[in-house]
Amino acid sequence: MSEQLTLTPRQRQDLRAIAAMIIPPSEEYRVPGADDDIIQADIIATLGRDTKQVVTALDHLARLAGMPLADLEPAARDGVAQQFRISGGVAAATLVRVVLQCYYRDDRVLGSLGLELRAPFPKGHVLPDGDWTLLDPVKARGGSLRRAP
């Protein structure tokens, strides 16, 4: 496994390309793709302990593509992406997870999902108490504990 602790320009280029394939932008939902500059910057800034696995994944991706991923024809690019996810193991799963965890904390994305842009603490959330008469049939049926000698 590579000991490299930062991404090379080529690796950043491939990361951006594969991120766009995982989550492209959407006009319908008014969200950027995962190749968005802000999201890419978040990914790079917070790679931390995942760096080695992501580098391994990108090395694997580079071997599959044989050239910068973005330079491949669309059909070939799709084939490489599929092969990458199938054969990339833990490293590929880590790369995908890193992309997803940064994408789904982006303000624009959370806003599109109707989620508040805040930490859970200290405001918390309100939970409806619910209709406890639903429990009436259970109470009516009753039951007993298995007896122990």
Place this chain on the structure above:
Amino acid sequence: MKDPVDVLIIGAGASGAAVAWSLAETKMHILCLEQGGWMNPAEYPSTGRDWEAKFYGEWSSSPNVRGRPEDYPINDDNSPIKVVNYNAVGGSTVMYTAHWPRLHPSDFKVKTLDGVADDWPIDYDALTPFFEENDRMMGTSGLSGDPRSPLTHPPMPQQPLGLSGAIIGKAMNKLGWHWWPSDTTVATIDYEGRARCINLGHCTPACAQGAKSSTDITYWPHAIRAGVELRTHCRVREITTDENGMASGVVYYDKDGVEQFQPAHVVIIACNGVGTPRLLLNSASGRFPNGLANSSGLVGKNLMFHPYAQIYGFVKEPTDSNRAPPTCLWSKEFYDTDLSRGFVRGYGIQFGRGAGPVFEAVASEQKGILPWGADHHRVFRKLNGHRLAVSAICEDLPEEHNRVTLDPVLKDSHGIPAPKVDYMISENSRKMMEHGLARGREILETAGATDICINNPIPWGGWHLLGTARMGTDPERSVVNEWGRAHDVKNLFIVDGSIFVTSGGVNPTSTIQALALYIADQMKQRLANLFE
């Protein structure tokens, strides 16, 4: 050389805190050594925007992923279920779901009732007052009167049913199956200095509000006020013995990494079902060549995990997702033995309210139900905030080949040999898990769920570490006696989940702490002749 203490407790988690608090009234000099430190709730994940991402790194439930200095590595390569825990004051009560069932009375008599495993040397009634005391100390919420569970008296009302609970309740009613609001250690009203739950979301990686009970905010403040000394960042390497075969103290590494010896008149181990056998095996000596308290050869054997068979799906209605404690209801419909099902013993069911967006995206992508490309956004909106989960928590029967040993290579940051786990899911458990998945599918389909997925087992589900220093009256078939004292070493006690004889089909922490209080009570009653 340090002055000897009367009682030395190793581990400040669920059981160590309970036993320390209970023994404090004796006014003995009690010292607890804990390898972790005090937690700072201001740094808990839910205080930050990246709260979900932290669960994949520094707040992972796996010590191997987390890799904090306070953690020790565990070789669990040869187990389909990976060990999860937390090392700090409070132990794994810092990082748990707060689901709070008790073992049933029948769980203590499985040999008599079903002809498998062994009966416990004590029964449920012996623990009843300690369950009650523990519920008051930990602060439980729930609804008394569940006809299919032992009677409890939670001092706080149950959690709200919420959106998810209502969907599950309706489905269970259609099927005519038992369900009930879970007892939990989540404070639903202000309680003993703890603020009530405000639904921060998934409680497992610690509660910034302090509504979820953990022993650093329940037992420990009381124990310390009563005079117990708690020394943090102190990792015990071994328990030493004297010329009479009695425990004489422990060798540990202090917060600066300096080796120390602490003499003690009584040693109590509270390190969980992996940490305890590790320590006993690391305490081998000329007198105890196979490890301390191991004349039976059973130290480390009979490891029980509770295999979790989880099935989940997505309903059209919104669920509570990350806006509530993760579990809210349980079912005991399939808890007791019914041999027509093809297996002996049974399982509890716990229901999950949902997940946050990052967890949903990662899990669903891994399962192949969240596509890459243009359709990603549509599918994600269909899944996110619509998850319901059903988990069968299966009774794991003791088998000697499921065990904890010392890894010949792997060591912790102090050079202490790390534990190695060898574990297989039994045929009986497999059948039970399949049954649980089939019933879970019925529940989900009745609720209208689609895109159903399974985790069989939940791989990172080794929360419950049980059975590796079992209790019993026969020294050849058990490690400790019926009140927690090692058969081989008369001033050595074990109070954690390793002394379980069988596992039941429920989360064990309530029973672990009741056992710790029971053992403390037995010690107090026998102080005049504790070593006879």
